[in-house]
Amino acid sequence: MNTAANTVPLRPVRAPSEKYLAYLRRDRARRRNIRIAQALLLVLFLCAWEILPRMHVLNPLLTSYPSALWPTFVELWKNGNLAHHIATTVSATVVGFCLSMAIGIVVAAALWWSDFLYKVLDPFLVVANAMPKIAFVPIFYLWLGSDYAVYGMAVAIAVFVTIMVVYAGFRGIDLNKVKLAHTFGASRWQVLTKVVLPGSVPTLIAAVKMNIGLALVGVIVGEFQSADSGLGFLIMNGSQVFKLNIVMTAIAVLALISSLMYLAIYRIEAAVARRYG
């Protein structure tokens, strides 16, 4: 625990010195440059994607290009139920994410509760996590039907690694904090709710980060096979009829969804980091 770094809290601050202001300016400039570089990278990529196929360096049939996507996007939005496809994928991802997060936390808590259970289940979890879940798509289709197979896939892909990450976080809690709770006579449940769970928030955030991406992977893979709507269906369908514009548009929309998810998590993480450091 880093206590020495902060030995004089709350000292009144004088007017900032010239050197400090220069430091702030440098810091701001640096952050601005990072943003500019990121934007440039994106623009460069889009330009290359636009120009290379048009110059026939790349085969435009295989890669399409950004300016061709926009009409496809508008067309799909108007006549192809794109909004419906997006809503299907996003809602399935959210449901799959919530389910695997909830299952992951409950199972991890159970494993934390009973070391016996952990010892018994550990090899099975490792094997289950290592299994290529995509192999189960046809089985989920049979078991759960076309509506629910997508959720099954999202949970199957995300849940095992969530369990392992969250459990590792629970185990990583400083045992002296647990001992402290025990000195006050805390029950196991109190240790879980007052020490282990709140102390694991940074781990839970890490699990959320990983989980949401995996849930999206599961949904798309599930939609390839079983769904009649969703972006995964659009991608599969588009490639089967060799309309790369549709495939690329769906992928671009997925990239957009991923960016929004990234932003949301970034916000949550920043809010949490303020308290947990």
Added chain:
Amino acid sequence: MMGAAVHSLKPAAAPAKVELREVCLSYFTPEGETEALSNVSFSLAPGEFVSLIGQSGCGKSTLLSLIAGLIPPTSGAVMIDGQPVVKPNPRIGYMLQQDYLFEWRTILDNVMLGAEIQGRRDARSEARAVHLLEKCGLGAFLSHTPRQLSGGMRQRAALARTLVTEPDVILLDEPFSALDSQTRLAISDEVVDILRREGKTVVLVTHDIGEAIAMTDRVIVPAGSRASTASITKGRPAPRRSRPVPARSSTPISRSSGTSWTYTWRAEP
């Protein structure tokens, strides 16, 4: 107040606040059996302030965990007010080596942890917490987070957290070892002051002889030098009674000069 004198000569005169009777403790692992303590016996009078000193690994902290009821003795008994200790007891407050304040709670909420766990979080305990924090000089930091406090302040908050459940026996496990020496001197005086004023029975574990002599009425040291590991050690019973070494200490005139040396705690095999 009755001091060490009562204890060292006439243990029956006052009911012991804390009593250890031939306590043994062994740890069992697949690799073998480790004897951490054998035949430890001593008792503390109410309001007495004693220290346990000894090298690291001699079982000092283990003794505190036994008194706190966190681990049961393998044999023997630990008694508080004549009652055997079987589980953590609200009458005992245990202050660990570091503050272990929870970074997700404010200082006040941290101090309320014990009351909360014991289901006694109410206006009264909250008022007591605020009062204690004010006494520890932290009245202006109730809604700060632990990160905003210095090491010494955090340790004082940990003391308030220990006291808020109103224990009569306080166990201090090298509570100042994480602090730098300057802060340590200032804080330890303060802590001793607060504990004396509250009339607590205190057991201080330390490896600092100076600190032990300066702060406490009586010093208990282990009779054997090191905790014996390896397989079973056949301990013969410890010499039951303490052996006051410096003559002056058997009847201390006042607290400040009255550190008595008690060679007991564990027998040589």
